[in-house]
Amino acid sequence: MSRLSVYHEHHPALPSKVLSHAEDIASTLAEVGVRFEQWQASAPIAPGASSEEVIAAYRPQIDRLMAEDGYVTVDVVSLNADHPQKAELRAKFLDEHSHGEDEVRFFVAGRGLFSLHVGEQVFEVLCEKGDLISVPAGTPHWFDMGEHPHFVAIRLFNNPDGWVAKFTGDEIASRFPRLED
Ligand SMILES: CSCCC(=O)/C(O)=C/O
Numbered sequence: 001m002s003r004l005s006v007y008h009e010h011h012p013a014l015p016s017k018v019l020s021h022a023e024d025i026a027s028t029l030a031e032v033g034v035r036f037e038q039w040q041a042s043a044p045i046a047p048g049a050s051s052e053e054v055i056a057a058y059r060p061q062i063d064r065l066m067a068e069d070g071y072v073t074v075d076v077v078s079l080n081a082d083h084p085q086k087a088e089l090r091a092k093f094l095d096e097h098s099h100g101e102d103e104v105r106f107f108v109a110g111r112g113l114f115s116l117h118v119g120e121q122v123f124e125v126l127c128e129k130g131d132l133i134s135v136p137a138g139t140p141h142w143f144d145m146g147e148h149p150h151f152v153a154i155r156l157f158n159n160p161d162g163w164v165a166k167f168t169g170d171e172i173a174s175r176f177p178r179l180e181d
Pocket residue numbers: 077093103105112141142143151153163
């Protein structure tokens with residue numbers, strides 16, 4: 001089940017708030033400018049579906065976001081526990097970083113743990129199948145795919161150069177919870 005846990009940045013062991021209803025998660029994240037939505041596919045997605053088929057199943061929602069927020073490219077990224085570089089990839093995303101553009105991810109399958117560092121608070125969002133999150137440009141954050149990663153995600157970009165990260169050098173992420181398998 002999707003979940004939002006809110007922490008003070010100095011108290012990683014004790015969340016001040018834990019929410020599991022999608023409406024509550026969305027309204028709490030909206031207060032800090034973060035978009036959270038749940039989407040339904042407009043067509044069934046068969047196992048092994050191509051990127052084009054995955055995108056087609058969510059075309060109306062993708063087109064709406066592109067029109068609202070000016071995203072120009074869309075792709076599909078897929079990762080599972082057989083990936084030979086899974087440990088390196090996990091470590092890279094686990095260091096606190098920001099991007100010059102919004103980080104927009106829709107989970108077609110699987111799960112991942114996003115943690116957003118906003119002021120003195122950390123908003124930890126467990127994203128599951130059907131969840132969309134948009135991390136605003138410039139927001140320090142990290143992402144845990146877990147020791148045994150499994151996700152298929154649609155990514156939207158407003159920069160055609162794709163994924164570019166600026167690492168903050170802060171070790172805050174090492175003090176916060178990891179994605180539990
Ligand atoms: C679900 S893809 C997440 C990995 C990524 O692109 C990123 O920037 C994490 O912060």
